[in-house]
Amino acid sequence: MAPTVILESTGHYHHAVIQFLQEHSISFLVVNSLVSHQAKNLSLRKVKTDMVDTHRLCELYTKRILKIIDNKELRNLTRQFVALTQMYVQIKLQFQAVVGQVFPDYRGISGDL
Numbered sequence: 135m136a137p138t139v140i141l142e143s144t145g146h147y148h149h150a151v152i153q154f155l156q157e158h159s160i161s162f163l164v165v166n167s168l169v170s171h172q173a174k175n176l177s178l179r180k181v182k183t184d185m186v187d188t189h190r191l192c193e194l195y196t197k198r199i200l201k202i203i204d205n206k207e208l209r210n211l212t213r214q215f216v217a218l219t220q221m222y223v224q225i226k227l228q229f230q231a232v233v234g235q236v237f238p239d240y241r242g243i244s245g246d247l
Contacts (some may be wrong), residue, residue, distance in 0.1 A: 136161060140191050143167050152199070165191060 139155055139162040148164065155162045199204050234238055 138163055138195070140165060140188075140195055142191070165197065 137160075139160060140150075141151060141164050143160060143166055152162065152164065184195050
């Protein structure tokens with residue numbers, strides 16, 4: 135069975151590796167960094183080393199837990215995440231404005247909301 139290279143999506147840094155793998159017809163899987171972060175947190179012991187992270191990603195792959203997400207689906211999820219984040223920021227700003235109107239001295243008493 136041919137090996138599969140598992141990569142964590144790291145901004146633009148992984149693109150050169152992907153190009154190399156495609157040119158040499160090596161199968162690969164790019165894992166979303168949020169998924170890999172969740173995989174790292176599955177263990178009770180919080181050990182942060184590249185070897186442990188790699189081992190956990192391989193375990194997820196062999197157990198078929200990693201799901202291959204196509205670019206369109208990933209783009210859609212990213213847009214939804216950005217939209218939700220923007221809504222969260224707007225709601226927080228509106229909340230701070232209302233609290234500032236109702237309790238003008240709250241910021242000086244309590245600090246950050």
